[in-house]
Amino acid sequence: MAVLVTGGAGYIGSHMVWALLDAGEDVVVLDRLSTGFRWAVAPEARFYMGDAGDETLLQQVFAENDIDAIIHFAGSVVVPESIVHPLEYYENNTSKTRMLLAAAVxxxxxxxxxxxxxxxxxxQESAVPVRESVTPRPESPYGVSKLMxxxxxxxxxxxxxxxYVALRYFNVAGADPKGRAGQSTVGATHLIKVACEAALGRRASIDVYGTDYNTPDGTGVRDYIHVSDLVEAHLRALAYLRQGGVSLTANCGYGQGYSVLQVLQAVMRVHGGRFGVRYAPRRAGDPASIVADPSLAxxxxxxxxxxxxxxxxxxxALDWEEHLARKNSYDIESMHQMLASARF
Structure with a gap:
């Protein structure tokens, strides 16, 4: 039996593919490469270029592979962008999930x-840490699209x-400790990635959105989870379903929150250098604090x-950013060598 990973060329998806292969699974990847990279997909996985909402392509993938499970990562994930372009998020996250579900059934x-x-x-000011049983109150089209x-x-x-198992991610960060995968998205908005880029001189500074929240230092507090622990939760969910487990929804976080300023201090501490920090007003759709109760998972x-x-x-995360810098330097040098040797 095989596992289909949609969005398997993206940040979390590429880590998932490696983890599945490490576990001896047969893996099929479907990705349209809008934000992912073909090189990020482990070579042992079978790759299909296309959209998770393409009914004809899904029929082909299911006909050509003996699939018993789908791990669905494909979608859009930027909260501020969802506020500006809500219909795109309802299309990509909700409508296409419906199409994938229909094809799977x-x-x-x-x-x-x-x-x-x-x-x-x-x-959820009265629920800290937050449990799955609280009433959802999404504040952005992104959150609504996922809840739908x-x-x-x-x-x-x-x-x-x-x-099914629906895993509610908190703030995913880090990279494969073996150096095989990491956050490679150009223009990514993830705090730890952006801070690492600033530390390595790839950004002039980093913006902190909101310093007047009701938190210890006035900046937003989040529960940061290592991507490797997150994909391990998916492996556990897959095994749980195969063993006959009933459908459930579970948090994926550590139950420990860090403020934006604490994260920036950690990046400076680990890197050993400082970088510019600019302060800006709050962004729409950002809650003051959100920390998981991971007991159910x-x-x-x-x-x-x-x-x-x-x-x-x-x-x-810093190790991966340094890897990307070396990779990009190598790619540019290889292109220059190819152009120099080409005949026009």
């Missing part, structure tokens, strides 16, 4: 692991021979994190 694929988000919670997809999963599981899935250390997360 038609093909008789019984297991589905869904990439959801803590953005479904919005501000969760609702479709729930209804699909009630109507068909189909089960630990209890139901048997998930035990092994990278719960902010400095370690930053160290892996």
């Amino acid at each position: 038609k093909a008789g694929i019984p297991h589905f692991v869904f990439s959801s988000t803590a953005a479904v919670y919005g501000t 997809s969760e609702m479709m999963l729930r209804d699909t599981a009630q109507a068909h021979a189909f089960s 630990r209890e139901a899935l048997g998930w035990v994190p092994s990278h719960d250390d902010l400095d370690g997360i930053v160290r892996n």
Whole structure:
């Protein structure tokens, strides 16, 4: 049996592909490469270029591969962008998930692991840390688009021979400790990646959005989870479903929050240098604080994190940024050599 990974050329998806292969799984990747990279996909995986909402392509993928599970990462993930372009987020995150679900049900694929988000919670001032049982209050089209997809999963599981695990990610960061994958998206908005780029001189400075939140230092507080621990939660979810587990929704975080300023201090500490910091007003859709209660994932899935250390997360992220710098330098030099030897 094989596992289909949508968005498998992206940040989290590429790590997932490596983890599945390490576990001995047969892996199929579907990605349109809008933000991912073909080189980021492990060579042992079978790759299809295309959209997770393309019904004809999905029929081909399902016909050519014996797939029993889908891990669905494909989608758009930038909160401020979703506020400016809400219909694009409802199209890419909600409508295309519906199309993928319909194709999976038609093909008789019984297991589905869904990439959801803590953005479904919005501000939960009376629930710290936040549990899955609280009433969702998404404050952005991104959060709403993911919550709508969760609702479709729930209804699909009630109507068909189909089960799912929806994992609500908190703030994912870091890179594969083996150096095989990392956050490579151009113009990424993830705080730790942006801070690492600033530390290495690839950005002139970093912006801090909001210094007047009701938090210890006035900046937003988030629960940062290492990408390797996150993909381990997906492996556990896959095993859980294959063993007959009932559908569930679970948080993926550590239960420990760090402010924006604490993260910047960690990057400066690990890197050993300073970089420019600019202060800007709050952004729409950003809650003051959001920290996970990960008890359900630990209890139901048997998930035990092994990278719960902010400095370690930053160290892996910095290592990956240095790798990207070397790779880009090599790619440019190779292009120059090719052009120099070409005959026109």
